[in-house]
Amino acid sequence: MWPSNQEGTKELKELFGDVVFDNPKPIGLIEFCMHLASDKSSIILDFFSGSASTAQAVFKLNFSDGGKRKFICSQIPEVVSKKEPAFNFLNSIDKPNKITEVGKERIRRAGNKILKEKKEEIEQLKAKSSLIQTEEEKAKIQELEEMIAKLDIGFKVFKLDSSNIEAWDTEMPETAKAARPDWKKSRNHLKKGRTEEDLLYELLLKQGLLLTSPIEERSIAGAKVYNISHGELFICMNAPITMEVIEGIGNWGKESIAEAIVDLKPVLVLKDEAFGTDDAFKTNAELRLKNEFGFAKVNTL
Numbered sequence: 001m002w003p004s005n006q007e008g009t010k011e012l013k014e015l016f017g018d019v020v021f022d023n024p025k026p027i028g029l030i031e032f033c034m035h036l037a038s039d040k041s042s043i044i045l046d047f048f049s050g051s052a053s054t055a056q057a058v059f060k061l062n063f064s065d066g067g068k069r070k071f072i073c074s075q076i077p078e079v080v081s082k083k084e085p086a087f088n089f090l091n092s093i094d095k096p097n098k099i100t101e102v103g104k105e106r107i108r109r110a111g112n113k114i115l116k117e118k119k120e121e122i123e124q125l126k127a128k129s130s131l132i133q134t135e136e137e138k139a140k141i142q143e144l145e146e147m148i149a150k151l152d153i154g155f156k157v158f159k160l161d162s163s164n165i166e167a168w169d170t171e172m173p174e175t176a177k178a179a180r181p182d183w184k185k186s187r188n189h190l191k192k193g194r195t196e197e198d199l200l201y202e203l204l205l206k207q208g209l210l211l212t213s214p215i216e217e218r219s220i221a222g223a224k225v226y227n228i229s230h231g232e233l234f235i236c237m238n239a240p241i242t243m244e245v246i247e248g249i250g251n252w253g254k255e256s257i258a259e260a261i262v263d264l265k266p267v268l269v270l271k272d273e274a275f276g277t278d279d280a281f282k283t284n285a286e287l288r289l290k291n292e293f294g295f296a297k298v299n300t301l
Helices: 005-016 027-037 053-065 086-092 099-128 135-150 176-186 196-206 243-259 279-291
Strands: 043-046 070-073 215-220 223-228 233-236 267-270 297-300
Touching: 005 027, 005 053, 005 099, 027 053, 043 053, 053 070, 053 099, 086 099, 099 135, 196 223, 196 233, 215 243, 223 243, 233 243, 243 279, 279 297
Parallel strands: 043 070, 233 267, 267 297
Antiparallel strands: 215 223, 223 233
């Protein structure tokens, strides 16, 4: 017999302590579908995520069979009205009244719930066999500890938005005086209120890299530098920078090239104001990165 929506409501109530969502998808049904149409390394896409039942089902199934499935939960951030069960709950945890907030909170709690339950199971096994442990009990404890260590309950949240970069106004001003403010603006045309992380992911996508690409961060001569996808893309948003920073990025790029399995030609993105008004420094830095360190190109924003 198929798990019902009432079962889904019960599962969600266990996490939140109350009914916060009407008729959520039952976890058991999603697990059954995954067994039929996926393997242990599949990406599970739910285009109508709702309360993110799919994410919890993926966590649960991964733990039970050691899988490495990933999930993508897509949901329009619909406003939760005062009549809906989630309204008071979201207010109580100081979150915006959006349906997407229910899903995010469920993912957090579902992951923590699995870890807590399995850690308690380990403690119970250890307490039960505190005097004499059988080989079977030792193996079970070790298996659970290894599964907990491997379980990934992390997740990232993305939302569709406009570019973080101000569009260049191509209209020609009538006088040079009128154009002067725009020249100054062109040195820093990132939108106000956007974070470095926002820009990081936009540049990553424009370079054709995946949102799941590994990102490593280092501090080089006081500047924060990101290495994305094992050296395919380097980003530094500090301004101004010094030749010491350029050399540090270059050496990191050489490390990545040496470790790469395929032919790697790193790309570096910097702020245009990173060089101030020193065009000679900018030209010299670009030439060194290409000729000495093997970078394909240097882009500035």
